[in-house]
Amino acid sequence: MPLLLAVVIGGLYATALYLILRRSIVKLLIGLALLTNAANLLIFTSAGLTRATAPIVPLGSDRPPAPFADPLAQAMILTAIVIGFGVLAFMVVLVHRAVQAVGTDDLDDLKATDT
Amino acid sequence: MTVAVLSGFVLALAAPWLVRATGRAAGWVTALLPLALTVYFGSLLGQIGAGDALNVTHSWIPALGMQFSLYLDGLGLLFALLICGIGTLIFIYSGGYLPNDPHLGRFLSMLLLFMGAMLGLVLADNVIVLFVFWELTSISSYFLIGFQHSRPEARAAALQALLVTGVGGVALLLGVLLLGQVGGSLELSTLLGRGNEIRAHPLYLPILVLVLLGAFTKSAQVPFHFWLPAAMEAPTPVSAYLHSATMVKAGVYLLARMSPILGGTDPWVALVTTVGAVTMLAGGTLALLRTDLKQILAYTTVAALGTLTMLLGxxxxxxxxxxxxxxxxxxxxKGALFLGAGSxxxxxxxxxxxxxxxxxxxxxxxxxxxxxxxxxxxxxxxxxxxxxxxxxxxxxxxxxxxxxxxxxxxxxxxxxxxxxxxxxxxxxxxxxxxxxxxxxxxxxxxxxxxxxxxxxxxxxxxxxxxxxxxxxxxxxxxxxxxxxxxxxxxxxxxxxxxxxxxxxxxxxxxxxxxxxxxxxxxxxxRTWWLSWGGPSRWYELGLQALSWLAESQTRLLQSGYLRLYLIMILITANGLAAYALLARVRWQPIVLQPAVQLHDAFIGALILLGALAAAGSASRLGAVAALGVVGAGISLVYISFGAPDLAMTQFLVEAFTVILLVLAFYHLPRFARLSGRTARLRDVVIAGVSGTLVAALVLLTTTARRDSRIAEYFAEHSVAAAHGRNIVNVILVDFRSLDTLGEITVLATAAIGVYVLLRLRPEKGSTP
Known part of the structure; x- marks a missing residue:
């Protein structure tokens, strides 16, 4: 399974970076969204994969039955997902305003306007 | 003695007000300080002349073993008397030379600063203190040469003097630091007794060359002599004080001070004597080719400095x-001649x-x-x-x-x-x-x-x-x-x-x-070649080469294209990662557990296809839909491996993202194929290499040690301490609640940003 996920994560990174390198600013946005997902998956995989139970303590017990998935990585990813969404929303509006103000979505043209 | 050294700096701060208060008599008033100092140092003559030395030490940076220490012996006393005695006359003269100058206060302030720095330089015991004062004399000299700052020649001369002596100052710093290492002390008074060990040390030659470089640049020895005649752009009292009587002799002072420590060896005798003799002759000859009195005097000063250097050699x-x-x-x-020229x-x-x-x-x-x-x-x-x-x-x-x-x-x-x-x-x-x-x-x-x-x-x-x-x-x-x-x-x-x-x-x-x-x-x-190939020409060429280098590397690295910056970052990161993965990591057997099941393969294929579709789609809606597929696939992965909370959040956020993008893309331009074929190919290669390296990294992480004691701690205390059964939630709202507060702040900031951007209209009438 790690092998499969390695390929998936590598593929996600490759497509995300390819999109980020495009001149169209809208493609850059999509690339960023993909990159967020790829990074989350990377953290998830490197924390160790297990098909065991979720880190939830059953009623009547005071600790989860071993083995259980690593709760710390999950907490971090949860934070990252939400923050990624906030950043993406901000980026979308920013790009929208930028395109409106400058009148182009070509990053190479944006270079010329700020000088 | 400390008071004597620091008094110049204190009065320098007060000088502008003093000038305003005393008017035309300002020169006479400020001259009282150097006069008092002359009397003070003169009163020590009997004691020092008998062979005594005074030593004062204040703790400066005790954590680094640094001391502000002063040392007064015969050599220091000679210089101190010259600095204060001639200084007295110079201050009186300055008041008469620049009587109606609106910047007289600034001038006297700089001159006092210089005097204080020069006194500190010749009385310093700690070599770091010596270096600090050494640089202060360079800096005050810069301001004084460029005093008539509206004239480009004065500015150029000031910069030249600063750069030439500054390079020497850096060499000196390296030299004295090495000297401190080798000699085991930063105090000159201690080093004076360790000359034999230092001269026998393998690092002796580098130390010697570095210290000599500092002394030669400061004392305008060939081939660094050119800054001194150029410095004659300064007002005459400055030329008389700094550039003949005192500052340029700082190099001579350094040589004299270092003689017992570094002197007497063959390289010392050969280098110092030769450079001194050559400077003596060059200065004497060049003096005859000028008609400006100050220029003639400047070159005879160069010659005199050469003579002094030769003698010390x-x-x-x-x-x-x-x-x-x-x-x-x-x-x-020389002071008399310079002042006479000014008169x-x-x-x-x-x-x-x-x-x-x-x-x-x-x-x-x-x-x-x-x-x-x-x-x-x-x-x-x-x-x-x-x-x-x-x-x-x-x-x-x-x-x-x-x-x-x-x-x-x-x-x-x-x-x-x-x-x-x-x-x-x-x-x-x-x-x-x-x-x-x-x-x-x-x-x-x-x-x-x-x-x-x-x-x-x-x-x-x-x-x-x-x-x-x-x-x-x-x-x-x-x-x-x-x-x-x-x-x-x-x-x-x-x-x-x-x-x-x-x-x-x-x-x-x-x-x-x-x-x-x-x-x-x-x-x-016959001297046309001097302006064509002389040392001052080298200085100019060096300066030009430096700015050319700065310009071209800026043009190369700061292209202004976002893509090129990203490519540079990616290539650097990839290169470092590849080096680490190939050369530094010892690969353990890769863990392939848990095994792939059929639905896993299906999910993986879904994500990959979705990503490819997002990258290749020609329509905006298609790309957004593909992005949604990728997000959904990832939440399936989270479900399969014991992370229901993540799956839920991911699903929700993905839905929001798709809705947001669909709404926003209605207002965004259509996709356009802007890059050429080669650029696309280049990016495919870069992205492909990066992806491969990340995949290798993922495989590497499976080989790492995996006994998370943190996870164990949370499992232990979740119910007992926080009374919650969903450990992930407990971490977020209890154990690491401050992080969550930070996360909320980020979201709030983003929300405010979104709101402001949507409300802020660049011009009226444009649609949001």
Whole structure:
């Protein structure tokens, strides 16, 4: 399974970076969204994969039955997902305003306007 | 002693107000400080002259073992007396030279700053303290040379002086740090006793070269001499004070101070003596090719500094005595000549010897002072410099191996000084007065006092050397030699070879003076290469090369294209990661558990296809839909591996994202294929390599140790301490609640940003 996920994560990174390198600013946005997902998956995989139970303590017990998935990585990813969404929303509006103000979505043209 | 050093800095802060309060008398008032300091240091003469040394230590940065320590011995005392004594006259002179200048306060402030720095430099015991003061003199010199900052020449000269001495300062810093390592102490007073160990150390040569570089740049030795004549852009009192009497002698001071530590070896003798002798001859020769009085004096200063350096290189007792005597004498007569040149400019309106003449009738006091000082420059008459010159000749003639080489050089150097002295001492004053000088007049008291006192001082010291000159020279030479020998200074040494040499140099010099107009004409045609390939040209080329380098690397790296920055970052990151993965990591067997099940393969394929579709889609909606597929696939992965909370959040957020993008893309431009084929291919390669490296990284993480004690801790305490059963939630809202607060803040900030951007209209009428 790690092998499969390695390929998936590598593929996600490759497509995300390819999109980020495009001149169209809208493609850059999509690339960023993909990159967020790829990074989350990377953290998830490197924390160790297990098909065991979720880190939830059953009623009547005071600790989860071993083995259980690593709760710390999950907490971090949860934070990252939400923050990624906030950043993406901000980026979308920013790009929208930028395109409106400058009148182009070509990053190479944006270079010329700020000088 | 600490108060003495720091008083200059304190008064420098107060100087502008002082000038406002005292008006035209400001020069006289500020001169009180150096006068008081002169008296203070003079009162120490008896004690120091007897061979004592004073040491003061204050704790500075105790954590680094740094001390602010001062050390006063004969050498330091000689310099301190020169700095304060001549300083007194310079401050008086400055008040008269720049009476109506609106920036007189700033000028005196900088001059005081310089005086304080110079005192600190010659009295410092800790080498770091010495370096700090050394740099302070460079900086105050920069401000003083560029005082008339509206003139581009002054600015260029100031920068040149700062850069040349600054490079030397860096070398000096490296040198003294190495010296501190090797000698085991940063205190000069301690290092003085460890000369033998340091000279035997393998790092001796680098230390020597670095320290000499510092001294040579500061003291304008060939090939760094060019900044000194250029620095004559400074107002005349500055030239007299910094660029003849004191600052340029900081290099000489350093050499003298370091003699017991680094001196006496073959490389020292060879380097220092040769550079000094070459500088002496070059300065003397170049002086004859100028007609501006200050330029002539600047080059004779270069020559004098060369002579001092040469004497320190020889390192004999005779040479040390000659050096100290000559140093003292030079400060007096050169200060007098510079100030006299300034008075001439003030009274007659010109500094060019070709335009001056016959001024002895209208400016008798200046004439007398300049005449006496010129005699001293030539090294004749009842003046201290005659004694210095005799000692110099004796020192050179006494040393048999170097005599053959140095004696002719010294003879030529003396002859050149005689000629230069005749030019500056005779030309402006003797002969007939040109018509345009008819309204010339004697300078006011503040302007003639300095030259007269200095010139007369040289005579008094020469006539009665035993009163003041002998104890100072004895004490300061003792610092250089680390043993005390009474210097027997007398005007008349009886007929000896040195006297014959002096006579020969006088005759030669007068012959050169007679031929001066011819020499200048023929030299003008032959020295074209100096401006084409001389050291100052190297300086210019070096400066140009530096700015060219800065410009081209900026153009190369700062292209302004976002993609190129990203590519650079990616290539660097990939390169480092690849190096680490291939060369530094020892691969363990990769863990392939848990095994792939059929639905896993299906999910993986879904994500990959979704990502590819998002990258390749030509329509915006298609790309957004593909993005949604990727997000959904990832939440399936989370479900399969025990993370239901993540799956839920991911699903929700993904839905929001898709909705947001669909709404927003309605207002965003359509996808356009902007990059060319090659650019796309390049990006595919870069992205592919990056993806491969990330995949390798993922596989590497499976081999890492995996016993999370943190996870164990959370499992243990979730119910017991936080009374929650969903451990992930407990971490978020309890154990790491502050992080969650941060996350909420980020979201709130983003929300405010979104709101503001949507409300803020660049122009009315444009649709949101």
């Amino acid at each position: 020889m390192g004999t007792a005779d040479a040390a005595r000659a050096c100290m005597t000559f140093l003292l004498a030079h400060a007096f007569y 001439l400019e003030h009274g007659a309106g010109s500094r060019d010897v070709d335009h001056l003449g016959g001024l002895w009738r209208t400016m008798p006091l200046t004439t007398a002072a300049a005449g006496l000082a010129a005699l001293a420059l030539a090294g004749f008459g009842p003046v201290l410099s005659f004694i210095g010159k005799e000692l110099l000749l004796e020192a050179v003639l006494a040393q048999s191996p170097t005599r053959a080489l140095l004696a002719p050089a010294v003879l030529a150097g003396s002859a050149l000084s005689v000629a230069a002295a005749a030019i500056v001492g005779l030309r402006p004053f003797a002969g007939t007065r040109p018509d345009e000088l008819s309204d010339a007049q004697e300078a006011p008291a503040s302007l003639w006092l300095g030259p007269v006192v200095l010139a007369a001082g040289g005579v008094v010291l020469g006539l009665r050397p035993e009163i003041l000159a002998e104890p100072i020279v004895t004490a300061s030479a003792a610092s250089v030699l680390t043993r005390r020998e009474v210097a027997d200074l007398a005007l008349w040494h009886g007929p000896n070879p040195a006297l014959a040499f002096s006579g020969a140099s006088l005759v030669l010099g007068l012959l050169v003076y007679r031929a001066w107009p011819t020499i200048r004409r023929s030299a003008a045609a």
